[in-house]
Amino acid sequence: MADPFLVPLWLYPALTGTAVVTGFIDAIAGGGGLIMMPALIYAGLPPHVVLGTNKVQSMCGTGMATWRFWRAGLFSIRAALPLAITVFVGATIGALLVQRLDAGVLRLIVPLLLMAVALYTVLSPRMGDEDAHAKLSDRGFLPVAGGVGFYDGFFGPGAGQFYAVTLVGLRGLGLTRATGLTKLLNVTSNIASVIVFAIGGQVLWLLGLCMGAGAMTGAVIGSHFATRHGARVIRPLLVVVSLGLTGRLLWSWFAG
Known part of the structure; x- marks a missing residue:
């Protein structure tokens, strides 16, 4: 059990004051870990x-x-519900694997993915509030959702952006609707992670x-x-948070 002292x-x-800021950012675009993770470190x-411990506060805010x-x-x-279960x-x-493996490789790969999220958000005309034609069915999207969920449990930063952009790009949801569903998926992955970390005694309650x-x-x-x-606020904040996370993760990687 982690020592509270x-x-x-x-x-x-x-x-707690820092968490107010991260909760605000997470509710709109995700990426509050950009602030909270360094603070906890x-x-x-x-x-x-x-x-x-970060998953506990994130679970409360996204909930x-x-x-x-x-x-x-x-x-x-x-x-x-099928998406949430997946x-x-x-x-x-x-979350089980991250307690046994080094997440160093992800620290290099994730900034590249976040750069792609930022570019897609800026350049895609579909990042608005209007629904569009879906490229994947509900069932076809399940592996994508499960993959992002795995990433959220294993590492985490940028998961909200990945949920939102894939829901827009692959399921054709408008950005505000995608943001709403993102919160449900995000809180689901947070709950799963909290359970695993709590069993492992890795939470300061x-x-x-x-x-x-x-x-x-x-x-x-x-x-x-x-x-x-709506999208006129979510879209620019999604870009800013994605680029901020990219810079932060790259700096962490090269700074060792």
């Missing part, structure tokens, strides 16, 4: 405890955003729940902002 008391309010926590988007009628839980399985496998309260506050503000302003 590894974290100085002053970091609890500091990280700065707190001096072991890498796997960072991953596990709140999911509820807000569902209330706004942007997705049906019943229709999305994502849960993928994330569980990913008090810290994670304090941060979760902050993330939920940010998620309420962010989801309201997203449903009110």
Whole structure:
């Protein structure tokens, strides 16, 4: 079990306040880990405890955003259930593997994928609020969703962007609808990861729940902002977050 006294008391309010910002960003475009992961590393926590505790706050924030988007009628839980189950399985496998393997290779590959997300978001005329023709059926999209879920459980940064862009590009959803469904899939993969990390004793529950309260506050503000302003807010923030994550991951890689 991770030791809660590894974290100085002053970091609890500091990280809770940081979680408000990450919850806001996650609710709109994903990528709040760009801020929260370095903050947890700065707190001096072991890498796997960072991953596990971050998943707790992310689960709380995305859970709140999911509820807000569902209330706004942007997705049906019943229709999305097969996707959610597939994502849960993928994330569980990913979270089990990351506790045994080095994620170093992903730190180099993921920035390239995030650059592709940013370019697609900027250049594609389909990144608006209008639904388009789907390239994949619901069933055909299941392996894609499971793959992103696996990635979210294994490593995580950029998973929200990958969910959103594939839902737009492959399922033909408008960006606001895709963002709403992304939150359901994201909270599903977070729940699976939290279960696995908790069983492995890699979660600081008090810290994670304090941060979760902050993330939920940010998620309420962010989801309201997203449903009110739609693609004209989501699209540029998706680009900014993708590029920010790219820079951060590349810097981490080359800085060792």
